[in-house]
């Protein structure tokens with residue numbers, strides 16, 4: 001077998017993108033999802049829908065105390081229930097849950113110790129799901145109950161707040177200048193506390209795993225966002241090696257952060273399947289997803305701004321406290337955008353944590369910015385009101401020339417363009433800034449805006465690309481792309497198909513995209529809005545490597561070929577072809593080609609070079625299928641590999657935007673309706689205007705959720721999650737979502753990756769809730785600092 005050539009790129013300097021020079025027929029276009037028809041026709045199988053012969057069904061049992069020890073689990077209590085197979089427990093390996101990213105060990109807390117109400121302690125396995133559910137409900141467990149010593153009241157526990165473990169968190173405490181003195185000296189100040197509640201990620205597809213052992217090898221059909229790091233967590237939890245674990249997640253019905261790490265049902269299913277010698281499927285109930293996977297932490301945030309009379313900020317303080325289980329490293333990185341969104345020489349970002357006996361907190365829908373910007377952007381609105389400066393103008397005056405916390409340049413930053421284009425579309429210039437001044441019938445009308453910002457990241461990613469002869473395709477050839485990247489509803493299948501199709505000059509139905517299997521090269525996974533950029537770059541580079549191999553094969557420089565509609569064409573009128581160079585120098589053609597190719601590509605090329613039969617002096621083009629047919633096995637394969645480099649440190653990279661909202665507040669009941677929103681976002685080049693716009697809709701919708709509805713309520717007596725279903729935990733439904741207009745502001749960011757794109761998934765949510773809160777203030781003249789803003793808080 002031939003070894004696969006690999007195109008590697010470390011992002012250490014700006015790079016050019018081939019999309020400027022290739023015929024870009026698909027990239028950027030609003031094409032439909034390539035997996036759309038499979039999904040709407042039910043052919044796309046999600047993990048709980050996979051069926052293996054002889055599979056059994058497991059249902060998790062959750063603890064009913066918030067703190068203490070298990071004394072006994074009485075399997076005999078299920079004796080009368082038909083079809084029960086076994087109660088499986090494992091004091092060594094049962095997971096309490098883990099969320100941290102790559103290479104973090106899944107904690108191996110024994111089942112005997114209880115840390116929160118709902119913590120999985122056992123799994124009842126039966127011949128049917130119904131029997132397992134009945135058994136899980138009936139299982140008798142006795143405890144040494146220490147709930148009276150549990151930390152269940154955040155306000156009471158605030159006095160026990162402790163410093164975060166910065167090494168493990170995703171942000172750092174940070175001080176520049178003298179913020180306290182700066183605040184004391186400022187002409188104008190805003191100094192407020194904001195509270196945001198715990199929230200539930202609430203993906204549509206509950207967590208589910210079908211575990212199956214092939215001898216010593218564990219195969220998990222599971223619902224995860226990041227397969228490579230989840231695989232590592234499974235290896236750590238069960239002491240298995242690399243070759244013994246395979247995770248498969250071809251389709252994932254949303255994650256919103258709750259599927260970044262391995263969840264308890266995966267390990268439980270693996271243990272049960274091993275114990276029984278049969279495949280075991282565990283599907284979490286909606287309540288279990290909420291009680292036993294992950295939540296976004298509640299926060300208490302202090303924002304203090306000191307400015308001069310023109311609104312120019314000198315001092316910015318963001319002190320934040322979030323909560324998690326005792327011993328967990330994750331904290332909500334609330335102040336991520338505070339570092340760089342506005343100017344000011346005196347700055348402080350500070351994080352503290354409170355230990356709580358509540359379900360693990362972790363990443364959810366723009367961890368950090370989504371709740372941090374509620375506080376920052378509401379405080380900015382308050383400053384604008386105090387100074388009687390338009391909120392857009394206030395932000396314009398505080399535009400930093402470079403990242404003020406690190407004194408490094410931005411890669412690209414288009415906050416002002418986003419505000420201007422958004423304002424124009426929304427009709428912001430007609431706004432009445434005086435609060436409680438517009439009554440239409442029974443409704444107070446108000447408008448508000450907020451900036452949006454979300455950090456851009458690149459994660460190491462690999463992909464394999466193969467061009468192979470395929471008679472069933474119209475052009476006699478197809479491209480197969482393999483990576484363990486997931487599509488969690490975001491459009492990975494589609495945008496990567498667009499990238500591969502354009503680079504290889506094929507129609508999109510000639511690209512076979514194989515995602516979601518750890519048997520393929522490891523990619524970033526879907527998280528932190530880095531998926532398209534990171535995993536997409538692996539795909540891009542693998543295809544670029546194929547282009548270079550093809551160029552070599554036909555005796556042209558890579559810059560001088562154009563792949564279009566299954567043809568290899570010569571391009572670049574004035575470029576010297578390798579053939580011409582060979583003729584001129586009198587060198588043999590093959591040597592010359594290799595030499596020149598090595599110089600232009602920096603690759604060390606070896607082996608067979610261009611064949612004499614490809615003579616572009618006599619032909620316009622060659623069929624790609626014929627050229628590929630020339631290779632052994634009638635196919636060529638290459639890998640692409642991207643690594644983050646210096647660019648992430650030398651330049652502040654973020655996507656920016658602005659949300660504008662109009663609300664109506666009922667004058668008698670206080671009911672709040674969002675009437676319309678406009679969001680304008682700049683996230684580098686856009687791979688697909690339709691899927692990108694959908695991501696922005698999602699962000700704005702969740703902005704409505706966190707402004708007005710979403711709130712996990714734990715019972716302060718026993719830690720029980722009171723509103724553990726979608727009837728009681730409210731996310732916006734269609735009736736809550738008005739007309740949303742999205743503007744994708746043109747941008748090109750050469751520092752980020754070879755496609756010049758940036759993360760967009762979580763940009764729209766970051767700041768959206770503040771735009772709504774600020775509109776509510778404009779409508780009724782009431783500022784609410786305790787989210788969500790429910791009607792009772794306005795009366």
Ligand code: MOS
Pocket residue numbers: 225255256257258260363364365366367526527528529
């Ligand atoms: Mo996202 S909360 O990083 O899946």
